[in-house]
Amino acid sequence: MTDGQWVILTCIPRVAHCLAGTLLAVADLRTRLTASTPPRASWLTVHRFFAPDYKALDNYPYIASANRRGLHLCASQQLVDEPLTRLDGFIGKELGLDDEHANKAFFLFKRTTTGSGRHVFLLPKFPRMINPGNACLVDDGDKDDFYGLETTRFIRYVGLHYWSTGSINQWLYRNLTYPESLWFRPWGAHGTIYHNCKIWWVDLSCGLLYGNPHDMLHESGKLSFVALPDGCELPARTPHLDKKRCVGVSAGKLRYVQIHKLRGRKGILVPVVSMWTLIDEATGEWRRDCRTPWKWIWDNLEPDKLPAVALIHPNHGDVVYFFKQFWIVGVDVREGRVLEWQFNAMLHPPLPYHSSRFVRPWLVARELLDGT
Template sequence: MSEHEIVPAFVRSRAPEIRWPPQPWVVLYRVPRRANTENFPPGKDITLLLAKPPLSSIATVPWRIAPDDISPTNYPYIVAADASGFLLLYATQGRSKEPADTTLCDARMDLVPAYFLCHAHRSSASLLPKPPSGMVFFHFHNVGLIANPRADGHFLVAELQHLMGTHHASLLCYSTSTDSWFAREFAYHPNHPKRPYDGVISHKRKLWWVDLAYGLFTCDPFTEQPELLYISLPLGCVQPSARSQDIAKRRCVNLSHGKLRYVQIDDCPGKEKVTMWTLHNAVHWRLEYEASFTEIWADASYKASRLQCKVPALAFVHPSNPKVVYFFQDYLIFCANISSRMVMDGEFISMTCPPIGGYSSSSVLAWELPASLQPNDKPFLGGPSYTEGVDHRSAKRTIDALERRLSAHASGLWH
């Protein structure tokens, strides 16, 4: 196969001069790379390679922070990225010697969970202290990070935990301002399945737990008696019995232009389409648009891109332009303006350890950068550095390496 047959047109025609958007943001891959501890200068615990979208940005952490072998069911994971420049990182720390607590669902009892609050600009990572006896974070997809509105520079880390056999839930929290743990219990939606969520979003002083098959749960964790509210997905979208591992390829919820957006792909043969709704007043969903993939595939920009005419996986909505949605197709990430049906940009995915099931909306974060990390800063040792794109030969090498890696993954091998 020749290079022209392999490399999509939007990569071959990329101009060498690439400008960052007015509000810089990055496509942050949630699974960081790991490197020898000796490669990190004293006091440096995390490095970032930041790239202009749609190139992926990569974090690297030392083995001392993420010591366990990576497998399809266990890997370090960036749980949240705050606009102030803090990241919440999850990484297991070996086998647990304590007996399992079976009162909570889906607990990873055989591994010791650890969470690190990372200051991206300073390249530091602080381990959250061990909670008191009887308290523990049980699943990283249930854990959220939110800035404390009453204490500048401080955060609350919180997990919504289902109490098995009851109609109650517990909100387990750690506050950096008081360096203390606490828990609050409240009534829980009786019909919601007791299972892990698909992520947590911080928005308007509240945490929002996302269940892509069911809806959103939200509360203000800073009140003494928080009330847990439930917002169902749009009419006809609730499908709790149809939940599968691939649901994050067909659905996503994220912030765009300051509002929560829900995007869904319907892949019924001959009727493939993508639809977006916006949450208004934290109460109801309003339909924004829908477009058939037949229309998108028929556009001249799609034909010129040389992308395949097959339904892609969802990645996320552009953080400031809700008309633009990002998708994965094999080892490519690309974006399209759904209103105009036009493909706008695309690139090869430069991520290590691709997930066995393929890329999805749980693989990446659209992270708006704080001023301290914006690309007019000069790169510094142990801190962020920036890349503006790849040339044709580099793209070809990327494809070859990714194809070898994906082939190895298909055989069940992890590196």
């Protein structure tokens, strides 16, 4: 393995009442990483103590962010007195939970180089729950910083919550100036990216908010906005966008991939996959790299059974991974060529919900994967 080692990390961890065949005391809680070479999936297994409920479409533990030093930020249910002895099940429906009042918490799981054990931190509670899709970990020298964007009430400002492993155990809060073009528009919270010393908050219906972490902590902090490429904006809260769209960093550049349909010469809608690269964040200029018909990739693909977007390869900007039934498939979208495929070992969510929301490329130091 090299310093550029990466894995495909599933964002919903598996849950077990015991690890390594031994019941665990609360003081000795551990997690286990099962790491594989892409395109095989890798996953984290956590103790039932951190996720006591059956999983459901609106209630599941979720790895919101992970950094190179082996720290995972996991949003889950609040701690309970006694872990429950249940199987790792998933209810294929919503329970109707209100996210504003859900009894949830953020945990940090830190992998060590001495085995499968991890240090576990419970972040202090805050008045309102931050959507996990708006949470980001930043590696800041000898400490790790948490940034969470609160977008439930936004007119001219949004709230930034900050917490650090190197500070006292409390939250810092700042109001950030919000771009006027987004006033009163619900934010999609489709994930965060730390790139080029900035945090990028993604809404797959309209674009990306971004800011420098240290600048945002000042009293005059503000957010900037980059719209998606021309013609890609959709109404707020358009459903299932994470099946058709994805933003990621590849070869040092922010890239955006989209599955959509274009009208062909005979007026027939043709499914295509397109890729853009952000070349100027100040002006919001994107360069379109390709627009490839799916029939070039799969000549027998049924138009109503298109794959779902999984992720963009972190090192090769032309390679995108897709979910196709029980498989994860790597495709060179510029050349229209399938490169590799592998049985998808992602346990949850159920197959119909597989999308870019539930996997992420995790770049990690080699020594943290040794022995997994």
